[in-house]
């Protein structure tokens with residue numbers, strides 16, 4: 001791992017309450033998928049192209065994946081993440097400890113809003129209006145969570161709720177309820193996706209697609225793009241590594257909509273492998289949390305800077321191009 005990212009992770013582990021560290025670091029079940037997400041990248045190699053001349057690319061195909069409760073990592077929470085994002089798309093979570101309007105106000109680049117469709121459609125609509133009013137550029141519905149994942153580390157610690165003083169601020173005073181509403185999950189259907197699309201003119205993405213048939217359905221239902229994601233190994237512990245699920249989805253989508261990959265991306269080379277296999281961008285989850293915990297805004301900025309620098313270096317060494325013909329199994 002890049003020494004800067006390793007240092008930020010070590011520092012995060014040292015400064016965080018161990019219960020909160022485990023909430024961020026942990027996965028579901030035996031944490032097989034958590035480990036596999038990273039291991040999948042190590043199983044692949046890139047065959048660079050040569051003699052392609054000088055390639056100048058400022059491209060940085062990365063976005064910040066939504067993660068919950070940033071004020072558990074650092075007092076500035078999502079405000080620090082937003083300030084550090086620069087021009088990188090920040091997918092801000094519904095489970096943010098700062099209201100979405102304040103996140104967007106702190107950001108200098110595009111902010112998308114991630115949500116779980118709520119059992120009460122009025123609550124979903126109120127959240128969508130909040131995201132619209134705040135100025136979010138897209139909505140991302142997370143569809144891999146009809147129920148909560150069972151995280152053994154959290155269960156062992158008895159960690160079920162935010163400490164006093166922190167709250168899921170986007171849920172405050174929603175749909176006639178005074179005070180805080182809890183985040184809920186719901187088993188939704190394609191009809192709910194259609195309904196959401198009718199409710200808003202914002203582009204609607206889906207996050208947590210692994211099956212090729214669902215990718216085809218997403219295209220048919222007018223979805224703007226999809227995230228191939230297993231939620232960072234936090235939902236079902238028998239799914240493939242996210243990277244291993246990518247090629248079939250990319251093939252099924254056939255270029256009709258963009259496909260983002262998240263899960264286990266830890267280096268510029270990982271970003272390059274995802275892009276070579278057809279991802280339009282790679283989403284970064286935990287490394288952003290480690291940067292945030294270690295050093296607030298500056299820490300998140302360092303994570304993005306390291307990944308950008310590494311990716312551009314790998315791209316230059318690959319002759320400025322990436323494609324599926326360049327990926328081989330080790």
Ligand SMILES: Cc1cc2nc3c(=O)[nH]c(=O)nc-3n(C[C@H](O)[C@H](O)[C@H](O)COP(=O)(O)O)c2cc1C
Nearest residue numbers: 024065066067068093142231232263264284285286
């Ligand atoms: C602590 C934590 C909280 C997360 N919260 C959310 C969330 O609220 N909504 C969501 O769609 N995904 C959530 N995710 C999943 C991330 O968006 C992303 O899919 C995953 O972290 C990517 O894997 P990585 O951490 O290996 O980069 C969370 C992940 C972590 C680690």
Ligand SMILES: CC(C)CC(=O)C(=O)O
Nearest residue numbers: 067068095149183231234
């Ligand atoms: C608390 C949840 C809403 C967020 C989370 O931890 C997850 O999605 O993995």
